[in-house]
Amino acid sequence: MTQFLEVIFGGIAQAAAYSIIAVGLSLVYGTARTLNFAHGALYTTGAYISWILTVGYLGLPLWLAVLVLIPILFSIGVAIETLMLRPLRGGKNWRVTAMMVTLGLAFVLDNANLILFGAVAKPMPAFIEGTVSIFGVTVSAYRVAVLIIALVIVALLEVFLNRTRFGWAVRAVAQDIQGARQVGIDVNRIFAFTFGLSVVLTGMAGLLLSPIFLISPQGGWEPFLKAFVIVVLGGLGSTRGAIAAAFFLGLVEAMVVYQLGASWTMPVWLVTLLLVLMIRPQGLLGKGQSEAAG
């Protein structure tokens, strides 16, 4: 029983980190209507960059590494949006082309990481060691920290989107690009900003999860797929929905892994994705999405 509770708690902590990836994916998909296939590769890239900053080469303390990491990730995101996606937008068949470009970028990043860091997974020490006892269940302090940090990040994002003028602009673009443009919002700036923010979120998740999963060149595909299932289940553009969905799916995954073994993870997520899409092709708790056909 205790072991079962430990597994469940591990699942919840991971799920919280997945929800950050999911919110990042949803931000870009919600505003720029682009499904970013490189989201998982950027998660891995974020993890590698933080590895270089901390234990790999520079040996920076964690808080300093995070401060350096955020602007790097943000600039990568802005660069991708302005250099790779903006020129395509509005062209013929651009949604297919944009997806292909991000898929191409994902392979570029994966292979660049493979060449730079090798195929052997890089270990990352947990930033907090030791264990905590909650209701008689012993869990690693690091997982508790991941859970709290992830919840704080999502809460900050929620505040930003609902309480600041810039956040309103992001939401306006997500609801109606044409309308947002008419009231004087610089749509391209919002696209660039949200893409930057989304890379920061996925990269931070990469940093948070790397002590749990290790860092490997192709390790980003699984979180990417999971993030998408969370977005679909939680509803596009709903941060609270994403959190709820992440927790639900995290629990399902933990139980499946506990009962059947880790190799069932991907098939189970696929089946979940299928079920979710069948029950509600638009997501379960979503605010409803205007036809995304651009």
Add this chain to the structure above:
Amino acid sequence: MTQSDATMTAQAGGKRLLAGTSVPFYWAAVGVLALAGMLITDSYVQHVLILCFLWCMVAAAWDLTLGYAGIFNYAQIALFAAGAYATAMLTLKFGVPPVAAIIAATAITALLGLAIALPCLRLQGEYVALFTFAIHLAMPPLIQLAKGLGTGGTMGLMGVPPIKFFGLTFGPLNKIGWYYLALTAAAISVYVIYYVVLRSRTGRAFVALRDSANFARSLGINEFKYKLLAFVLSALVTGFAGALYAHYTSVVTPKILGNEFILLAIVMLAIGGIGRFPGAVLGAFVVTILNELLRDAGTYRLLILGILVVLTLLLLPQGLASIWERVSRRKHKARTKLKE
């Protein structure tokens, strides 16, 4: 999009298909390749061309769903692997003769295509892309889990028997035999996709649906029926190519589902041009040959291919086929000027 716009695109789509290459030109090109087969003696060159032919089928089939029918299908390599695994398992585990196994594998992949298409067609745009790509990602672990059924797990299946018919044996060393077998299969598949299906009412329905779905629907085009047809036909050709590939290389491993194959297929469409015949077919040739030339680049090869995808899509969003069109349009302009 207004009504006249939509009619124009549908017409332009039809014309573009016609302007691409005429039927005699197509068979002449196939004839030239058939003649070339007699002149080429180097077995490595033969091998590369055989791969080109097999890839043509994959690229053309993908172009049918992604480019013409507008279905964001990323399960293409998964279907290719399904065809390869089906024939390998049928021959090795059940002792089915290769020709029957290939036919069965093609049918199985078509059915699998149907099974994937049915849920997909209820979904919107990007959801289809993700669902199909999830199938691709879930396949290697599934193959591993189904090891007991004879998938061979991570090791794969070795010793897929050679095809035999009319007293001919198509072993891995019979390059000239394979050259003509692959050429025939590719020539017929590409012909059926681009000249029979896409030039019929069905093909015009695809283009109309892709360019203006609402207008096409209002004309009474049954979107579901046509998209299902496109998907199943595409899966059928892909499964056939996968089965041939399995017998040609005699080995089937989960490596098919690794980075390389899907990347190659994407580069083919990106370089050739999506939904613009003969783009995908040219892309298949260019990329297969390029991939062989890059063999020495080792680990850098996939990086280079990835960069190539991004660059071509950015600099030449409509692919090589658009250069072709631009040239012919310029010629056409020059001619009309002359008449004036």
